[in-house]
Amino acid sequence: MTTPALASAPARRRAASRAWRPDRTSVAPAAAVAGAAGAGVVAAATLGAPSIAYPITGLAVAATALAAVRPRPTRTHLLAATVAVLLLAVATVRDNGILVAACVVAAWTVASVALLDVRTWTGVALAPTAAARALPRVGGWVRRGRARRRAAPGGGTRYGRAAAVAALTALLVALFGALFAGADPEFGRLLSGAVPTVRVDAPVGRILLGLLIAGATLAVTYLRRRPPRLDALAPAAGRPVPRWEWAVPLAALDVLFGVFVAVQARVLFGGDGHVRGTADLTYANYARQGFWQLCAVSVLTLIVIAVAVRRIDRRAARDRMLARLLLGALCLLSLVVVASALHRMSLYQSAFGFTRxxxxxxxxxxxxxxxxxxxxxxxIRMRGGRLPRLVLGSGVAALLAFAALNPDGYIAERNVDRYQRTGAIDIGYLRGLSTDAVPALDRLPEPVRSCALIGTSVPADPWYQVNAARSAARQILRERPVDRNAVCAGPDATW
Known part of the structure; x- marks a missing residue:
């Protein structure tokens, strides 16, 4: 008899073949190759610290993927491209590198999900990796396109001459521009501000970055032309089981969760009085305990729902009603723990300040x-077809709201307020925040202000690396310079 493990391997291969169709005929248009090269050059020349270069590079990638190949982009594609560029635009107004990195990952995920039109949890999980898996196909796609252009009458000569003309133009502009810049300092300053300078400090890294962006652009362009059916890799619908087999475990979990919430009501909502009145209980333990409870309950609830929904006979009215009651109770109890954890973290932050x-x-x-x-x-409707995209959309909305909040600025604001109330402040931590925090830290009295800002340096940015947070911080520090001779010591460990 064949074991399940052996039987699953051919099934996985068949699913993979359904998802990734053979491709030996498609060819890459010249516009796609040129657009990818242009996106790579833009990224290599401009990307660095959070700046306007991020949405510019995103626009170059999106324009190539949507315009260089057929069919015409759908409204979903255009909406996803807009959301992705909006996420990348966070780098224009915020200088928090962690926040910008999260926005870049979210932008790539949103674009991948929309590009491949996935609607299952499996598809959403695999979509961000599809471009990497498509790279071997992209190589053949580009080679076939180049071979076809060379085979066309005058094709190789035409493209070769076009490349030669482009190189000659760049050489002449660089030569005469350098001569004019040497002849007139004002023109030289104008030229240096308008033309991206070559980053000689890390040329290898810049070249690799350009190649990465060019390859990613070709990959997403190819995927729009030949998208895999990643939803075909999703597990097949589960076989329904008798009602008692899923209802008994769910009911037991509901009772367990209900008893836990009832018995722990004082722990969950006791707040400051409970912490102060319980031996060996600190704010740190109180908050961390709530957080890990939330994580455990969240994971448990999601796993239980995922397994139970696959085994419930949704054609039977009684089964649907019972499932709504039992699974709904799990979700409601999870919401109670969410509220408790938020309350605990609020108390923790009020006592010890805010951090990232x-x-x-x-x-x-x-x-x-x-x-x-x-x-x-x-x-309510026992239908979760839209749930994967809705969860992803809610995550993107939460991330954009987080960026709008300005986390580093908010953290600095709350710590400054706490200093005004208590006289305690962690200068070492605040120095590690980005320039987003400078306007809030500027409210501190001297010498605390200078001690918090003494390590902040904001050199001038060229136009292609403009960032609103750095511009505001530069203006503040120009108007009110930091006192380099400030005595940074205080009556306690934090100040």
Whole structure:
């Protein structure tokens, strides 16, 4: 008899063949290759610190993928491209590298999901990796396109002459531009501000970055022309089981969760009084305990729902009603724990100040609460076809709201307020924040202000690396310079 493990391997190969269709005929148009090369050059010349270069590079990639190949982009493609560029535009107004990196990942995920039109959890999970898997196909796609152009009458000569003309033009502009810049200092300053300079400090890294962006652009352009059917890799619908086989475990979990919430009501909502009145209980333990409870309950609830929905006979009215009651109770109890964890973190931050980790945990908790609400809404109709995209969309909305909040600025604001109330402040931590925090730290009295800003240096940016946060910080420090001779010491460990 064949074992399940052996039987699953051919099934996985068949699913993969259904997802990735053979491709030995498609050819890359010249516009796609030229657009990818242009996107790579833009990235190599401009990308660096968070700046306007990020949305510019994103626009170059999106324009190539949407315009260089057929069919015409759909409204979903255009909407996803807009959201992706909006996420990348966060780098124009925020200088927080961690936040910008999260926005770049989210932009890539949104674009991949829309590009491949995936609608299952499996598809959403695999979509961001599809471009990497498509790279071997992209190589053949580009080679076939180049061979066809060379085979066309005058094709190789035409493209060769075009490349030669482009190189000659760049050489002449660079030569005469350098001569004019040497003849007139004002023209030289204008030229140096308008033309991206070559980053000689890391030429290899710049070249690799350009090649990465060019390859990614070719990959997404190819995927729009030949998208894999990643939803075909999703597990098949589960076989329904008798009602009691899933209802008994769910009911037991509901009772367990209900008893836990009832018994732990004082722990969950006791707040400051509970912490102060319980031996060996600190704010740190109180907040971390709530957070890990939230994580455990969230994972458990999602796993239980995923498994139970596959085994429930949704054709039977009684089964659907019972499933709504039992699974809905799990989601509601999870919401109670979400509220408790947020309350605990609020107390922790009020006592010890705000940090990136603490603020980030609070935002994740809020988002998970939204996910449970989406699960409740999906459970009303027992249909979750739109749930993967809705969860992804809610995550993107939470990230954009987080960026709009300006996390580093918010953290600095709250710590400055706490200093005004208590006289305690962690200067070492605040020095590690980005220039987003400079306007808030500027409110501090001297010498605390200078001690918080003494390590902040904001050199002038060329136009292609403009960033609103750095521009505002530069203006503040120009108008009110830091006192380099400030005595940075205080009555306690934090100040």
């Amino acid at each position: 980790l603490r603020l980030g945990v609070s935002v994740v908790e809020l988002w998970l609460g939204g996910v449970f609400l989406l699960l409740l809404l999906a459970g």
